[in-house]
Amino acid sequence: MPHETLNRRAAASLLLLPLVGRAPSAVAQEGRPRLDVPYVPTVMPVVEKMLEMAKVRQGDVLYDLGCGDGRIVVTAAKKYGASGVGIDIDPQRIQEARENAEREGVASRVQFRQANLFESDFSKASVVTLYLLPDINQKLRPQLWRQLKVGTRVVSHDFDMGDAWPPERTERVGNKTVYAWTIKPEHKKAAA
Template identity: 65%
Template sequence: MRYPHRIEHPPGLAGLLSRLALLLLLAGAAVAQAWSQSPRLDVPFVPTPQPVVDRMLDLAKVQPDDLIYDLGSGDGRIVITAAKRYGARGVGIDLDPQRIREARENAREAGVEGKVQFINGDLFKTDLSKASVVTLYLLNSVNRDLRPQLWKQLKVGTRVVSHAFDMGDEWPPERVEEVDGRTIYYWTITEANKRAARRSAAAGGRAGR
């Protein structure tokens, strides 16, 4: 019996629609997988203006024998500038693989790829102990979570410079400067910082969290 309102598909059209639906399903699954595997960034990428970069490095009194760790290194401009301007070595750490690729290309174009390296990784899981200078442009909350790690891992005398965000009341900066409406904070690691980190570790807590 033929139903008067039933639509008859031309031969082969049903199979074509089925294949199209399957392709759309597979494409959606691939997008969902890529989304789930992309890094969850604590801090959005906002580049530090070059005059601020220059002053951060000036404040740190960067020398050719320094090793600079830039945490959340973005396009790599801080360590690249340090290598070009001062002959220093640098390590940039960023969670976003796209930024790492961009930074490596920028280093190649600047001719300093032999002096710098860029690591795609979590700065909270990175050994910072070899650094003589640490630079940051993160967030207040991230800085304060990172503070115990800086106190514990960095050597006495290591210079720390942050663009825009401080380290909280428990670690007041030694210097604060304004450059083109941007704030720069400067600290050095002291023996008091190291003692605070040891007390926190002994107590099983996180200093200043």
């Protein structure tokens, strides 16, 4: 009997694994959009490295795709004098981002939009930052090539763009990786 109980518990545990292993944001809650990427904030040393690798400076317009609580946009505005736009589909993250910008005194230089990345225009960006997932990065790649001007810098936390667009530079920050690219004329031709 104890062996049979153990087997039933093991079977029940196996049935629950797909639910337990799924990020809470992967299942849409009533009134909230379904998220393709779970919210995991970028730690500040990685934020700093991303902005350094993107060579952010005053006059830049930084777009953070999947901006979460806005920390990358806010830091770019506060530390480098850039302006910025954060885009995220989650209204809770957008509210947090706006509050963070207000608290840090940069609300006049940044804005946050609740929107679907694949339906968004980020053609005004001189810098784009990402912390998404590999399949989302690869799906976004043609849109980045089409929309962004030659010379725009793109930086991603932890995930690259696949074999079709190898990074120009890769740096480690602890156990994290940051990738950097620049939009070139050949990307514009490939996207046309």
